Amino acid sequence: MKLIYFAWVRERIGMAEEEVELPAGIETVSDLLHWLRGRGENYESALQAQDMIRVAIDKEHSDHSDAVAGAKEIALFPPMTGG
Amino acid sequence: MAVEPLVRVQAGPIDLGAEIAALECDGAAGALVTFTGTCRDEGGRLEALELEHYPGMAESEIARFAAEAARRWDLLAVAAVHRYGRVAPGETIVFVACASVHRAAAFEAAHFLMDYMKTRAPFWKREHLKDGTVGGWVESKDTDDHAADRWRHVL
Structure with a gap:
């Protein structure tokens, strides 16, 4: 799986x-x-405010409760600030 | 049938005149509402904004909400263009246009589309300052989330 x-x-x-x-x-x-978060300090630092992290599974917005099975690409990012 | 949205994500400047001229309404439109979001100079301290984006998803999310606008309102044209990369103060970051027979649909649809692009299109802004330092990532605002949420109850 690609992150x-x-x-x-x-x-x-x-x-x-x-x-x-x-x-x-x-x-x-x-x-x-x-x-x-258990993989190292860099991950812990990036993801410790876990509720704030937004996620997209195969380029579609998803929830933290969504299943990851079958996903090709999962993106993790902060709240968006476009526009 | 709902109109086909024109959606683009690009690194180069947005030519507002060309974007407006490209909207084809065949004389049927009585109203054209355009919104341009511009890079502020933040009191003179900002050199540029850097916009990171998620290629592929940025386009598909904008297209999704442009199509939703065309479904909810009776539009003759809908267009949305968003820049990524480095944007200088005074330059356009985002352009939205909606055309309709009467003004209410065009105003509301443009407002809806902009509110969703702020909170759901995968772009992130970072400040580059005049003193040569790279400032922080711009934080999201609750007011933007509330602005988008409001449309859940419309129509």
Whole structure:
């Protein structure tokens, strides 16, 4: 699965994207965020305000309770500030 | 049938005259409402805004809400153009246009589309300051979320 990061999430993690193999038991976006936070201080720093993190599964806005099974690309990013 | 929206995300400047001229209403429109969002100079301290975006999703999200505007209101034309990359003070960041037979639909649809683009289109602004430093990421505003939420109850 491809993970892709934007804005300060990207900066704090220190990369724009990566390929990951999810361990068994990661079913929802919330599980994914929790697992990522355990991977290092950079992830913890980026994702500690977990409720604030927005997520898109295959380029569609999704909720933290949504399932990640079958997703090709999951994007994590701060609240949007366009316009 | 609802009109086909014109949606574009681009790095270069937005030519407002050309965008307006490209709207084809065949003389049927009695109203054309346009909105242009412009980069402020923040009291002279801003050198430029840098807009990061999510290629692919930026276009599809804007198209989704432009189509929703065309579904909710009787529009003869709807267009939305958003820039990414570096934008200098005074330059246009976003352009929205809605045309309709009477003005109410065009005003409301343009307002709706802008409110959703602020909160749902995947763009992030960062400030570059005149003193050479890179400022922080612009924080989202609750007022923008409330502005978008308001439309849930319309129609």
